[in-house]
Amino acid sequence: xxxxxxxxxxxxxxxxxxxxxxxxxxxxxxxxxxxxxxxxxxxxxxxxxxxxxxxxxxxxxxxxxxxxxxxxxxxxxxxxxxxxxxxxxxxxxxxxxxxxxxxxxxxxxxxxxxxxxxxxxxxxxxxxxxxxxxxxxxxxxxxxxxxxxxxxxxxxxxxxxxxxxxxxxxxxxxxxxxxxxxxxxxxxxxxxxxxxxxxxxxxxxxxxxxxxxxxxxxxxxxxxxxxxxxxxxxxxxxxxxxxxxxxxxxxxxxxxxxxxxxxxxxxxxxxxxxxxxxxxxxxxxxxxxxxxxxxxxxxxxxxxxxxxxxxxxxxxxxxxxxxxxxxxxxx
Ligand code: DGY
Numbered sequence: 637x638x639x640x641x642x643x644x645x646x647x648x649x650x651x652x653x654x655x656x657x658x659x660x661x662x663x664x665x666x667x668x669x670x671x672x673x674x675x676x677x678x679x680x681x682x683x684x685x686x687x688x689x690x691x692x693x694x695x696x697x698x699x700x701x702x703x704x705x706x707x708x709x710x711x712x713x714x715x716x717x718x719x720x721x722x723x724x725x726x727x728x729x730x731x732x733x734x735x736x737x738x739x740x741x742x743x744x745x746x747x748x749x750x751x752x753x754x755x756x757x758x759x760x761x762x763x764x765x766x767x768x769x770x771x772x773x774x775x776x777x778x779x780x781x782x783x784x785x786x787x788x789x790x791x792x793x794x795x796x797x798x799x800x801x802x803x804x805x806x807x808x809x810x811x812x813x814x815x816x817x818x819x820x821x822x823x824x825x826x827x828x829x830x831x832x833x834x835x836x837x838x839x840x841x842x843x844x845x846x847x848x849x850x851x852x853x854x855x856x857x858x859x860x861x862x863x864x865x866x867x868x869x870x871x872x873x874x875x876x877x878x879x880x881x882x883x884x885x886x887x888x889x890x891x892x893x894x895x896x897x898x899x900x901x902x903x904x905x906x907x908x909x910x911x912x913x914x915x916x917x918x919x920x921x922x923x924x925x926x927x928x929x930x931x932x933x934x935x936x937x938x939x940x941x942x943x944x945x946x947x948x949x950x951x952x953x954x955x956x957x958x959x960x961x962x963x964x965x966x967x
C-alpha cells in the first residue's frame with residue numbers, strides 16, 4: 637500500500653501525527669493559514685483515496701461526488717456534525733471520528749470555563765491589562781462560589797462523565813439530563829442524579845453542555861430555557877455552538893436574566909456573535925476544548941489509524957456508520 641494510496645488532510649496537525657501518516661501513505665496537506673475554501677477542497681479530493689477533514693470542513697454530498705476514488709472520511713474530531721453521514725452511508729463510505737482521546741482535555745477546558753465565568757477571570761485579566769487596578773478592595777470583581785454548588789450537566793456521555801468526576805473534587809451536587817438515562821451503576825459511581833431538562837434548568841447554579849449537535853439539540857438552550865434558569869446561573873458551552881441560541885444568550889446576559897457564561901464553541905465559527913463580544917460577563921474562547929499538544933497528537937494518530945484501516949480493507953476502530961461495513965466480512 638505504501639506510496640500508493642493518497643490521503644488528503646484538510647489542515648496541519650501536530651508533527652508526530654503528520655509523520656505517522658506520511659510514513660504510511662501519500663499524504664497531501666492543506667497548509668494555508670485560512671480554513672480551506674470550498675473550491676480548493678473540491679479540487680483536492682478529486683484523486684484522494686482517504687480524506688481527513690477537521691470539525692470545521694463541511695463534507696457534504698457535493699464533496700463526496702467530487703471524489704470518485706474516496707474510500708473513507710476520517711474526521712479529526714469526536715463530533716462529526718460537519719459530515720453528512722447519511723450521504724456517506726448512501727455511497728457506502730465509512731465515516732470515522734476520534735472519541736476518548738480528547739475526553740479529559742475537553743473536560744479540563746469546560747471546567748476552566750466554569751471557574752473563569754463564575755469567578756470573572758476574563759474581566760479581571762482585562763482590568764489588570766488596562767491598567768485600571770488601583771489596589772485590593774473587598775467588593776472588587778466579586779464572582780460566585782463554585783465549590784459546593786449544583787452543577788447541571790446536559791449530556792452524560794464521556795465528557796459529561798469526566799466533568800462529573802471533576803465536580804466531586806469541588807463538593808458539587810451533580811444533576812444531569814440526557815436523552816438516555818445512564819445505568820444505575822454509573823450514576824452511583826459518579827454520584828449524579830438524573831432529572832428532566834426543566835428541572836435541570838431550574839436547579840442548576842451552573843449548566844454545562846456536553847451533548848452532540850443533532851436536530852433535537854439545535855437551539856435547545858434558547859430564550860425559553862434561559863428564562864427557566866436562576867438569575868445567578870452560569871452557562872458553559874464546550875460542545876457545539878448551535879446547541880445554544882447565541883442571540884438569546886446575549887440578551888439574557890445583558891438583561892441579567894443569568895449571571896455569566898463561558899463559550900468555547902460558536903454558532904458560525906469562526907464568527908463570534910457581535911452581541912456577545914460587547915458583554916463583560918461572558919468568557920469567549922476559540923474552540924479550544926481539545927487543544928493540548930498531547931490530545932491533538934493523539935487525535936491525529938487515531939484519525940490516521942481509522943483512515944489507514946479502511947484503506948487496507950479493515951474495519952476502522954471508530955466507525956460511526958457501521959451499516960456500511962455489513963457484508964464486508966470480519967476484517
Ligand atoms: C471535537 O473533536 O469534536 C472537538 O470539538 C474538537 O475540539
